[in-house]
Amino acid sequence: MFPVDYLDRKPLGNTGESISAIGIGTYGIRDEAKAIEALKHAVEVGLDLIDTAEMYGSGRAEELVGMVVRDMGRSRVFIVTKLYPHRFRNPEDSIRALKASLKRLGVNCVDLVLIHWPEEATPIERQVRSLEALVDSGLTRYMGVSNFTTEQLKKALISTTKHDIVVNQVKYSVVDRGVEGELLPFCIANKVTLMAYTPLERGRVADMRPLKELAFKYSKTPIQIALNFLIARPYVVAIPKTERRERVEEFKGALGWRLSYPDIQILERLNQSPQ
Template sequence: MSGPEIAEDLREIGRTGIRVPPIGIGTWRIGGNGEPDLGMDERWEELLKYGVDLGMRLIDTAEFYGAGHTEEIVGRVLRKVGRENVFLVDKVWYTHLDRDSLRRAAEASLRRLGTDHFDLYLVHWPNPSVPLGETMRAMEELVLDGIATAIGVSNFDRGLLEEARSHLSKVDLAADEVRYSVYERDAEHDLLPYCEREGITLIAYTPLAKGRVARDPVLRDVGSRYGRSAVQVALNWLIWHEGVIAIPKAGSEEHLREDAGGMGWRLSREDFELISRKVRG
């Protein structure tokens, strides 16, 4: 049993009409943590290019990663593979959410990336010290000015997501990026149903629970029936939801190949429900 193959497994981002593969590449700790680390730049560039070549054409980064250095690495990858071949997701840090700071941060990120626009630009974390309306209006201006094709948020619960949308008049939010895996399923309580109903993409970060899924006996058992690894089953379980995209971090060529193998096929409903019942945090 290998599971039904899917000829073209693409998902729409929000209601933008833009379709991307359901598994992308996360870049946290690539090029540094909160500070730049230049020691492995060539290696990281090779890995990201390899991931794009495998079909994971969505790259997720943030100005906070490596204090901007991660964006520089991603920018060099964009030039190697062709900007048009990558769906670029970037995030503005929570200290830059007033109108002027947000615009400056976006422009600085674009300079580091060497591009003139984001495909999707997200508020990385909410900041109660800055009026949400001010932030959302500044984000909306980025779309109207052609700096971002679409906008969204990250780490917003349903209540904050609804509030954020209420401040927009010309553009809607396309995505909410949150922690979500087979073990961490808070998003399922009300955020995921809301996003599915409203046409908002849920982007799942830490989808492999920092490697924990690889050792799960239920995921391994299900995978054995499909000729797939536990990691691939865990990713396929996430993207079984039409409105979910997963962004595992690039770690090695082997990991990227395994991650890419999480798409292009589909768990049966029975196995999806079995995993939902039996695998818990």
């Protein structure tokens, strides 16, 4: 059982900084002009965290985020990017890869860089050394991980020597709640922000009957119910993707209120697979 969290700006790890409870993802952009417009609108309305990766569109997503940042102003956007796991075999490779990302983004420094997923072949301690080198070199303000299990995250946390792991980005949605058993309680206890990816199940949550019923009750949409469920958890932020301005508005409507605890419990009883 998790207490209901009412914060619309969530703590970023143990940094004392806060980030929007809802940011925007950039995987699989189809219409670039519309995506840029939607991302700019998101920043305008306060959904000012953008998640990208060197992998997305083979670097093109970072270039598009760069266009958004150039138009909106660097200080208005919290930029998260992710590097391939093999970059973290040694500090030199990670620095070279992040410099290439920064060039595509058109910035001197990102706010947060993540290991996209753990590489089995490289000891976690060595991956963390390479992450720390990125903060030391001033190319990122903060560092974190993605797709790390609780065990892997534990190892990463004890491997740090001077900078904290502030985020673990993992899959989490109202119908895929595997993180709730062990990982989320561990993140809360250790002040690591859990960044929920694929929070809309690629749009499928919009058609689920229990979400539609709650949407009717709250005069909200099923998408807003699905996002509200996630951000009602302490230390959780969600990064839904859209390239449509009107859907950014819809995401924004998930902020500023919370499902009641009994209604959260109704959603907790849903099947684990999308209906």
